[in-house]
Amino acid sequence: MTEAPPTSRRDDRERRRASPERSLVSYLGSAAMAVILVVILAIAAAAIVVPAVTGSTALTVLTSSMTPNLPPGTLIVVRPTEPDDIHPGDIVTYQLRSNEPEVVTHRVIQRTALADGQLIFITQGDANPTPDETPVQEVQIRGTLWYAVPYLGWVSVWLTxxxxxxxxxxxxxxxxxxxxxxxxxxxxxxxxx
Structure with missing residues (x-):
């Protein structure tokens, strides 16, 4: 009776590497990593690149006044908009007081032109039962909502x-x-x- 020659470790490794199960796992792992990378790049583009290139501003919703459409933690991107182009139904971001950094994002429910031609806007949070007390003047408007990404705002808050x-x-x-x-x-x- 003859004995088969012993195989080398290299031959064993090559056989395992060539096995279909190993190839499938390798391809699935590579595909998963590619998908994760694409998702990360898309999020970075939505949150950082697009706002920077377009002159828009990325902000985070911190209160529940715009739920269910914009719950807390939503990253919103606000693009500059001329007051003449803002109409009831638009979601605007405005300063509470001129030249101060604190802003609010609410929906315009009424637009009125004063005798001098200046526009004022009545706003209200989607979850609020009544309109905001003070009308918003043109100079307070920072822009209108362009797009929103749920939950990404919490990452932004955490990183800042x-x-x-x-x-x-x-x-x-x-x-x-x-x-x-x-x-x-x-x-x-x-x-x-």
């Missing part, structure tokens, strides 16, 4: 708070570490083959 000091460097470190692991894995595969 006290966590920003270490969260961004940590995220960068993790991304570079992952890229390094991918490159190292690719180099190892090349050497094996």
């Amino acid at each position: 708070g006290p966590w920003k000091v270490w969260a961004i460097p940590l995220a960068a470190f993790l991304l570079f570490g992952y890229a390094f692991i991918l490159v190292l894995s690719h180099v190892r595969e090349k050497r094996r083959s």
Whole structure:
């Protein structure tokens, strides 16, 4: 009786690498990582790139006055809009007091032209039972709602708070570490083959 020659470890590795199960898992893992990367890039584009390129402003909804359409934590992008182009039904972001940073985002329910031609707007939060007390003047308007991304605002608040000091460097470190692991894995595969 003759014995089959022993196989080398390299042959075993090659056989395992060529197995269909391993290939499928490898392809699924790569596809999942590609999808995650595309989603991250899309979110970054929606939250950072598009507003910067168009002169718009990204803000976070912090109260429930616009629920259910804009619940707390929603990232909204507000683009500059001429007051003449604002009509009832539009959602506007305006300063509570001129030249102060605090803003509110509510729906316009009425638009009125004064005798001098200046427009004033009556606004109301979708969840509020009554209109806002003070009419909004043209100079207070920062723009109209362009688009909104649910929950992304909480990430923005988290990254601009006290966590920003270490969260961004940590995220960068993790991304570079992952890229390094991918490159190292690719180099190892090349050497094996």
